[in-house]
Amino acid sequence: MNENLHTLDARGLNCPLPILRTRKAIAAMQSGEILEITATDPGSVKDLDAFCNQTGHQMLSNQQVDGIFIFRIRKA
């Protein structure tokens, strides 16, 4: 297990809650660490893209598995 991988379960939450939880989780991390977010709100795809564009954090991957969205973001 990568010790720098943080996880956030945002399943069942709707906009804007996944973004707020993501922002809080990232605030508690060190630069370069990675956050993996699982979400069910389809709007979270656009939201997290916009969030990364605006904050400078890097979207490493974004996949959908059985209706669950899985994002990996590296903290700037």
Add this chain to the structure above:
Amino acid sequence: MNPIIHTRERILHAARELFHARSYADVGIKEICDSARVQKGSFYHFFPSKRDLAMAVIDDMADDWAHGFIAEAFDRNLPPLERLDYMIDAAYYWQKAAKDLEGRMPGCLFGNLALEISTRDEVLRAKLNAVFDKVGARFHETLEEAIEQGLLAPLDTEATAQAMLAYLEGMLLLAKTRNDPEVIRELGPAISTLRVELPANN
């Protein structure tokens, strides 16, 4: 789910969407019933009048807010002034998501209803005013806490809280009029710089 609760929830949900997308006056009971797929008789069983429905919609939405993003943004574990940034973020992403979906930025449901109803219905006006008071109270306690922690010099917390509420609602109105949620991202962060000083002789 209990079918009786389910019917009431469906009516509430449909009314909330329609009031928010259009307006209170523009949406009739028939349209709400059609959208919720319930009979008119069933509607009147739960809501004797359209005003009763509007009261329930306001309660429902205020409740969602209080337990949803208001609770998340005004989190006591966050430094007080940072809570304001989270609240602006919440408003921005919420309005942006709605615009991405509908093509129009809906604005603040409470603000929209307040503008429409305040001169027409005293009971609903008072209800909306109570919602604004609750949001104002969150700003107020945030400011009090920031002063206690030495993060802010003493100021008129009550008047500053009201100024923040006015700024928030005014900004949402402007963004709605421009149909552009970016207005929230551009103007929003300045909310934490608002200050109303205490009277000089105090």
